[in-house]
Amino acid sequence: MNPFEYSNPVGADALIDRDTETKTLVDRAIDGHNSRLVAPRRYGKTSLLGRVGNELAKEGFAYVYVNFFGVLTAADIAQRIELAYSQQLTGRLAAWFAAVRRGLTPTLGAHAGVGVAGVSAQVTVDPAAQQSVLERLALPRRLHDQRGTRALVVFDEFQDVLAASDQMDAVIRSEIEQHGDAASYIFAGSKPGMMRELFTSKRRAFYAQAGAVDLGTLDPQDLAEYLYARFERGNRTLTGAIDGLLDVGAGHPQRTMQLAHFLWEQTPAAEVADEEAFARALDTVMNEITDELRAVWTGVTDSQRRVMVAVAENLAGLHTAASQARVGGSRSGAPRKAAQALVDSGDLVADTRTRTGYRLVDPLLALWVRARGQTS
Ligand SMILES: Nc1ncnc2c1ncn2[C@@H]1O[C@H](COP(=O)(O)OP(=O)(O)O)[C@@H](O)[C@H]1O
Numbered sequence: 604m605n606p607f608e609y610s611n612p613v614g615a616d617a618l619i620d621r622d623t624e625t626k627t628l629v630d631r632a633i634d635g636h637n638s639r640l641v642a643p644r645r646y647g648k649t650s651l652l653g654r655v656g657n658e659l660a661k662e663g664f665a666y667v668y669v670n671f672f673g674v675l676t677a678a679d680i681a682q683r684i685e686l687a688y689s690q691q692l693t694g695r696l697a698a699w700f701a702a703v704r705r706g707l708t709p710t711l712g713a714h715a716g717v718g719v720a721g722v723s724a725q726v727t728v729d730p731a732a733q734q735s736v737l738e739r740l741a742l743p744r745r746l747h748d749q750r751g752t753r754a755l756v757v758f759d760e761f762q763d764v765l766a767a768s769d770q771m772d773a774v775i776r777s778e779i780e781q782h783g784d785a786a787s788y789i790f791a792g793s794k795p796g797m798m799r800e801l802f803t804s805k806r807r808a809f810y811a812q813a814g815a816v817d818l819g820t821l822d823p824q825d826l827a828e829y830l831y832a833r834f835e836r837g838n839r840t841l842t843g844a845i846d847g848l849l850d851v852g853a854g855h856p857q858r859t860m861q862l863a864h865f866l867w868e869q870t871p872a873a874e875v876a877d878e879e880a881f882a883r884a885l886d887t888v889m890n891e892i893t894d895e896l897r898a899v900w901t902g903v904t905d906s907q908r909r910v911m912v913a914v915a916e917n918l919a920g921l922h923t924a925a926s927q928a929r930v931g932g933s934r935s936g937a938p939r940k941a942a943q944a945l946v947d948s949g950d951l952v953a954d955t956r957t958r959t960g961y962r963l964v965d966p967l968l969a970l971w972v973r974a975r976g977q978t979s
């Protein structure tokens with residue numbers, strides 16, 4: 604069995620480090636505070652939240668994990684919340700919810716409320732759909748009143764609720780601000796720009812409502828130990844390949860695990876994972892993700908592509924590199940704006956160690972951008 608999972612959230616036993624973040628999130632929830640967890644896709648947010656949920660369950664909390672990825676309407680939001688309770692509560696709490704559920708206003712069809720043109724979010728929320736959202740948001744309050752149980756509610760990919768309506772954060776806040784000790788919330792998201800807007804803009808309902816917890820890259824020492832131990836446990840020796848793995852993976856949690864997964868595939872039992880095995884593993888991974896990388900590349904603007912190249916190639920400066928390419932004419936702020944857009948989408952992060960002041964979040968995208976043109 605290959606011990607390296609890279610496409611689904613991992614359990615606490617497979618989670619490297621993140622001890623400080625776990626403790627912070629657990630302590631804050633116990634103290635009745637809300638938190639927000641913002642990190643790029645694949646940095647281990649969902650995995651970490653699962654671990655936090657387990658630890659709080661030991662403290663008697665009900666743990667409810669709602670993923671808002673891709674919701675388009677208020678009805679979608681209501682259904683996601685309801686589904687979370689029906690699938691995740693166990694024992695007496697499951698019985699409690701089965702009874703409570705009968706009294707909820709039914710949610711409309713999942714696509715009710717999608718704009719007529721089907722493209723833009725509504726400014727206001729349909730009152731019936733709003734009512735069904737509010738009833739489901741109120742569940743922790745009822746659980747606490749009726750059973751004395753506190754809840755940790757996680758709203759993952761929280762920024763996606765704005766797709767249903769620009770007012771959805773206000774709708775949500777109007778209910779959960781009444782929860783006091785009944786429930787603590789963690790709002791997680793992978794779009795730094797929208798999460799910043801939601802929680803740090805004075806015009807938004809959640810302004811200053813949740814303390815920030817960030818997730819960075821993983822420490823090379825933690826990674827090296829974990830990777831070595833997992834290979835060893837599977838009767839394989841990780842030697843020559845470790846440098847490549849740490850260099851190319853660059854501390855990115857999921858990309859490092861993906862590379863390790865295919866390195867394992869290249870290493871028969873009782874053998875050594877060496878540089879050649881790593882080179883083959885890297886080829887396999889790059890083949891596997893070509894379509895995905897190409898989609899990222901084609902999904903951004905020309906200016907953003909120029910910024911990606913400047914950053915991936917670590918050119919002298921964003922402005923010089925980009926203006927040589929005549930982004931938006933001379934002396935324009937276009938490169939900065941393009942870089943900011945990529946930061947907001949979670950594709951780029953500030954990094955003082957580089958000449959551009961940024962680095963691409965995905966080290967394999969950086970590799971691919973540097974090699975572009977050389978492959979088809
Ligand atoms: N701390 C970690 N230790 C080990 N692997 C991790 C860690 N964080 C993330 N991963 C890897 O990243 C993948 C995606 O994790 P996930 O929790 O789904 O990330 P996110 O929710 O941020 O997109 C996992 O399958 C795992 O391979």
Ligand SMILES: [Mg+2]
Nearest residue numbers: 648649650759
């Ligand atoms: Mg996730």
